[in-house]
Amino acid sequence: MLVDNNVIFYLLIVWAVIVTILLIRMRQKHIKHINELRGDQKRQAEQTDAKEKRQAEQTDAKEVSEKLKGIAKDEFSAMITHELNTPLVPILGYCKMLKTSMLGRIDPEQLEAIEIIEKNAKRLEALIADIMDVRKLDLNKLRFKIDDLSIGAFFSNIDSDYKKILDGKKCQFVIDPYNKDLVIKTDKARLRQVFDNLISNSIKFVPESNGKIEIGCMKENGNLVFYVKDNGIGISQDKQKELFQKFYQIDTSERRSIGGTGLGLAISKGIVEKLGGIISVKSDGKTETTFYMKFPL
Amino acid sequence: MKILLIDDNSDITKMLQKYMTIKGHSCTIANTGQSGLDLINNQTFDVVILDIAMPTFSGNDVIDVLHKSGKIKNQNIVTLTASILTGDIESVLKNKGVHSCLKKPIDPDVLLDHIQQFGNKNKA
Numbered sequence A: 001m002l003v004d005n006n007v008i009f010y011l012l013i014v015w016a017v018i019v020t021i022l023l024i025r026m027r028q029k030h031i032k033h034i035n036e037l038r039g040d041q042k043r044q045a046e047q048t049d050a051k052e053k054r055q056a057e058q059t060d061a062k063e064v065s066e067k068l069k070g071i072a073k074d075e076f077s078a079m080i081t082h083e084l085n086t087p088l089v090p091i092l093g094y095c096k097m098l099k100t101s102m103l104g105r106i107d108p109e110q111l112e113a114i115e116i117i118e119k120n121a122k123r124l125e126a127l128i129a130d131i132m133d134v135r136k137l138d139l140n141k142l143r144f145k146i147d148d149l150s151i152g153a154f155f156s157n158i159d160s161d162y163k164k165i166l167d168g169k170k171c172q173f174v175i176d177p178y179n180k181d182l183v184i185k186t187d188k189a190r191l192r193q194v195f196d197n198l199i200s201n202s203i204k205f206v207p208e209s210n211g212k213i214e215i216g217c218m219k220e221n222g223n224l225v226f227y228v229k230d231n232g233i234g235i236s237q238d239k240q241k242e243l244f245q246k247f248y249q250i251d252t253s254e255r256r257s258i259g260g261t262g263l264g265l266a267i268s269k270g271i272v273e274k275l276g277g278i279i280s281v282k283s284d285g286k287t288e289t290t291f292y293m294k295f296p297l
Numbered sequence B: 001m002k003i004l005l006i007d008d009n010s011d012i013t014k015m016l017q018k019y020m021t022i023k024g025h026s027c028t029i030a031n032t033g034q035s036g037l038d039l040i041n042n043q044t045f046d047v048v049i050l051d052i053a054m055p056t057f058s059g060n061d062v063i064d065v066l067h068k069s070g071k072i073k074n075q076n077i078v079t080l081t082a083s084i085l086t087g088d089i090e091s092v093l094k095n096k097g098v099h100s101c102l103k104k105p106i107d108p109d110v111l112l113d114h115i116q117q118f119g120n121k122n123k124a
């Protein structure tokens, strides 16, 4: 066990060093690129006719500054995802191969170590994806694929995906799809992402025994309202307003031990709004929390 | 299956080559876009797995050359990208005859599952 902990510790250090080096390199590349662009634009400007020169320079300067802003935003994010995701390919790939004994038999203790490495690498993967979703929402670049969504199929998929996890936690999972035959137009994967965020939050807060999570949808004044409700610790009135901000986490002693980044709800809000809906929360501040997502039908 | 894997990251190519070989496939590696292109021009592969972001001669450059020479019509190509703007890249690539665009990090099981469809089949 000692050895396993050392291996993980070592891997984490290596990871941190790699990320730091990459970030520095990325920054340098980024600056170089911008300088190149500045150089290009300058040379171009020099070639223009003397009479037009002053005018040209003025418009160029404007264009460059616009372009630079765009590049600073787009390319830097593109580089960051690339540099952060790439090292995860061999890490996760080898985890898989080791886990499935493709590289030789492994004993239970080694398996446990590999699974811990894999779990943490996947956590990093999810975190990178979240950060990029926030970024894309900011840049208005998050893509949506609007298609027919069958309410019945949507909820039965969620049911089968969470059944095992929640049974293990002895948490009741109640699903009320309202009308299984209803078909709506939305982005299936993104709506599911919102449900995943909300359900993962609920799972964090339900009591260890007698936990209960209810999800479903209902019709209300020409709207279709999805909900995720839990019997966790509630959210006080004053915190409810700030909940949907990026990196916002409620900091109280009972919550401190629970992990997270504070991006789930900000992303959920962004997605729901882009899909034409409104997200809101209702809670008694003590024992119950319900998140609502309202879409006009 | 005869696979060609083009990626500048040698840790990735080494891992995937090992994986594919154990699973019973032949997997040739190219660590630059240019050497990958040379291999495609001289041999036929059931599928080419191509990384997009490579220095000097990128996956996009490889595709452009194959697109211009018309060779892309009889070569199955699956691209990999770790970048944020996947959506934009994907549509451009598909227009040029690329079969699909997968996101890194990718589970080798998922990748193999995906390329299984090209086994012993020529491009339609």
Ligand SMILES: Nc1ncnc2c1ncn2[C@@H]1O[C@H](COP(=O)(O)OP(=O)(O)OP(=O)(O)O)[C@@H](O)[C@H]1O
Pocket: A130, A197, A201, A202, A205, A230, A232, A233, A234, A235, A243, A248, A249, A250, A255, A259, A260, A261, A262, A263, A264, A265, A266, A289
């Ligand atoms: N169902 C809930 N019951 C009680 N508190 C909640 C509930 N859902 C969210 N919260 C509180 O709201 C805060 C923000 O939630 P959010 O999902 O945005 O972030 P997170 O879960 O901490 O991190 P992430 O989702 O990025 O992993 C959390 O820190 C949590 O304290």
Ligand SMILES: [Mg+2]
Pocket: A197, A200, A201, A260, A263, A264, A265
């Ligand atoms: Mg969350």
